[in-house]
Amino acid sequence: MFVAESVTIAVDVMGGDLGPAVVLGGVSQALQADPDLHVVLVGAAEAVEPFAASHDRARAQATTEVIEMAEHPANAVRTKKDSSIVVGCRLVKEGAAQGFFSAGSTGACLAAATLVVGRVKGVKRPALGQVLPAYARPCLLIDVGANADCKPEYLVQFAQMGAVYMESIMGVENPRVGLLNIGAEDTKGDEFAQRAHGLLADSVPQFAGNCEGGNLMAGDFDVVVCDGFTGNVCLKTIEGTAKTLFKYVKDALMGSLASKLGALLVKGDLSALKAKLSPETYGGTPLLGVKGAVIVGHGSSNEVAIANGIAVAATTVRANVAGVIAETVARTAAAKAASGEGEAAASDAR
Amino acid sequence: MFVAESVTIAVDVMGGDLGPAVVLGGVSQALQADPDLHVVLVGAAEAVEPFAASHDRARAQATTEVIEMAEHPANAVRTKKDSSIVVGCRLVKEGAAQGFFSAGSTGACLAAATLVVGRVKGVKRPALGQVLPAYARPCLLIDVGANADCKPEYLVQFAQMGAVYMESIMGVENPRVGLLNIGAEDTKGDEFAQRAHGLLADSVPQFAGNCEGGNLMAGDFDVVVCDGFTGNVCLKTIEGTAKTLFKYVKDALMGSLASKLGALLVKGDLSALKAKLSPETYGGTPLLGVKGAVIVGHGSSNEVAIANGIAVAATTVRANVAGVIAETVARTAAAKAASGEGEAAASDAR
Known part of the structure; x- marks a missing residue:
């Protein structure tokens, strides 16, 4: 039987076109659905603090900056150190959270995940996956x-x-x-x-x-x-x-x-x-190949979509997706090295 | 007022998934709709000759080979000289027809159009266009x-x-x-x-x-x-x-x-x-940048689609699309050369 283990997800409360109230509505649904889920709410103090005060499993991390959708992602990540996206990623980096969910700028999440959280060892380029509703x-x-x-x-x-x-x-x-x-x-x-x-x-x-x-x-x-x-x-x-x-x-x-x-x-x-x-x-687009679990939601995400995105982030942590990716990549590299040595040996023997 | 001028289109009777009878049905519709349209039917003698005998504005060009959908296009065009696609393109090259329509292999039509009919002067690469039913x-x-x-x-x-x-x-x-x-x-x-x-x-x-x-x-x-x-x-x-x-x-x-x-x-x-x-x-996909007018129909074309494709080929000839493309390309090349000379002169003067 699968026993859900306790997991902490940092949530970008400033991300998404519909505003902090909708994100917090989604957080509320996610907390209700998963009794072992904890969240760190990252965003403006007036948005995150009252919610955290009234929820046992929510903690507030007040930030002062927001990366807008139209900003140049890498520049914004470099200059806005106290933005919800950069701080959310830093929480993962530092171990205060195991995953991060944002419905904000995909480019900024990507840049912050790569620059702040960091790549899984051996992964050349993290990539965005999108689950399509194929027939x-x-x-x-x-x-x-x-x-x-x-x-x-x-x-x-x-x-x-x-x-x-x-x-x-x-x-x-x-x-x-x-x-x-x-x-x-x-x-x-x-x-x-x-x-x-x-x-x-x-x-x-x-x-x-x-x-x-x-x-x-x-x-x-x-x-x-x-x-x-x-x-x-x-x-x-x-x-x-x-x-x-x-x-x-x-x-x-x-x-x-x-x-x-x-x-x-x-x-x-x-x-x-x-x-x-x-x-x-x-429930959002996984950014695969970075440490922890970084899930980016659609800008137009409603409460259900936010809740799904947070749930996917939690599942990604519990399933140790980043760890399995690291093992897979390492195995391939080892096989390649071995076959390279084999080939080299074979060519020496000729 | 636009007066339709007489135009001759070579039609690949062997092309299309539904067989020669459907292609000939489409030809019949096209001839009926356009009193100034003439066709050269290219294909197996038993398919093209009876139809041509019974239609004033249809001529038969019997061929002995067919390029299948799965064949390697350029190889097939090189080896099957008496295929309906190669012969249809040769008719355009030699001036016996001004345009060619086929619902056969797109790759083979492309190869034959480029190798047999030839590119419009100045065009680097002919290209396939597809009209999308956008909103x-x-x-x-x-x-x-x-x-x-x-x-x-x-x-x-x-x-x-x-x-x-x-x-x-x-x-x-x-x-x-x-x-x-x-x-x-x-x-x-x-x-x-x-x-x-x-x-x-x-x-x-x-x-x-x-x-x-x-x-x-x-x-x-x-x-x-x-x-x-x-x-x-x-x-x-x-x-x-x-x-x-x-x-x-x-x-x-x-x-x-x-x-x-x-x-x-x-x-x-x-x-x-x-x-x-x-x-x-x-009515089919135009291959732009080759001489004459080459239109490729969808393999699943029914009679209406075939008739539309032939009509588009006729319109493409009458509108002198290849000629206008040649003028446009030449004008751009001249402008580029002039600006190159201008820049060279300006840089000499520095």
Whole structure:
């Protein structure tokens, strides 16, 4: 039986488009759902202190600065040392919390997580994963924007980190890993994809071949890896296509008297579908490859989404995702070194 | 008033998943709709000869080979000299037809168009455009797969060719051109996108900034340029997302008794929407930057889609799209040379 262990998550109360009251509402739900969860609320004193005073398992960490969504992430992290994002990450670094959740600037969270919390040993580039509501089963797309410029070898670690996350957090056994590419055959793709394909086939046992754009939402893979530029374009294209299609469906349902009547009857189920496909369902985007657990929520997160994001951060800590990633990366490095030595020995013997 | 001039389009009767009878059905519709259209039917004698014998404006060109969808495009074009795709392109090269339409292998059409018909003078890389059913107005995404590996400077010509197409064929005045990128600000993106942004801003007057994935289907731009890898992933992601969403909508409409009743009432309008969003609506994918007019149809094209594709090929010839592209490219090259001379002169004077 799984016994939930006590875990402390730092929460950025200043993050999110809907303001501190909504974040605190989410914190409240998360605390209620998980009796072994503790939180450190990071943000303006007047927002965090009254809440902490009235909740046993909440502690306040007052800060004086806020990183705005439009700021240059790395610059903001360097200059705003007393911002909720930087302080939240520092709490993880110092061990006062094991994880951090923010619905603020993704770029700033990424910069702070890398600069303040620090990378897992052996990880070249932390990456952002996004769980997509693919048909029948969820699919983690990684990287969706942490690394615009990638080398093919980064994708091996993206695959490993993504597989660990889907196993530990989403409960997927032996996740099927795909490479986002422009054809199903092994030889397809640009130079980058062709090199990545070779490396994935060599080092990632769960690698199951290329995933075309059309298969991303079909539920054919559990993890799909790509560079952060393509991943970000793809993720936003999916969100934008869904938004446009729902607009078209709405227009179509106003197209005739019959469909207007029908629309009244199907409204409830379509709203439920919209909610199911919305970004909050999976409780935020994990930043994989940094120590501890850093989860970034959508800016538009409501209370439920905030609560889900905090819960995912707690599960990520309890499942020791960062530790399993460290072991996986170290094992691959060791295997590579051994095969390198083997090859060197073989070539000496010739 | 626009007077339709006589035009001859070569049609690949062997292309398309539904077989020659469907292609010939489409040809028949196209001939009926356009009294100044002539066709050369390229394919197996038993398919093309009876049809040509019974139609005044159809001529048969019997061929003995077919390039299959799964074949390596360039190899197939080199070895199967008597295939319908190679012969169709040769007819354009030799002037027996002014345009070519095929619903066969996109890769083979691309290879044959480049190798047999030839590029427009000054065009570095021909590119495939795809008209997307974006909200409120269509949007041409270019390149969607002709060039997996691109240099940033190719995107300038993709923008120019795309703008000519949207003006000439879709009737869009002053098309707004966007660069597919991972942020709205000018400085965003990977190295490639940043360099492309600078070049587009310098050379393309219609350039209106970055287009994020989320804006692609929103109708914010008339032309969106990108490398062929990202474009292909994006196009297929849009198609796949739409497919998955329609499946979800169908499931949702079976979710309750009320919605089942409603579904009966909205069925007609949703089917009409599906048709509106289907690939055949815009009659195939133009290959821009080759001489004449080469239009590639979706493999699943039905008669209407085939007829639309042939009509687009005819319009592309009549609007002299290849000629306008040649002029635009030459003008840019001249301006660049002049400014280069200007800069050289200025630097001499220092």
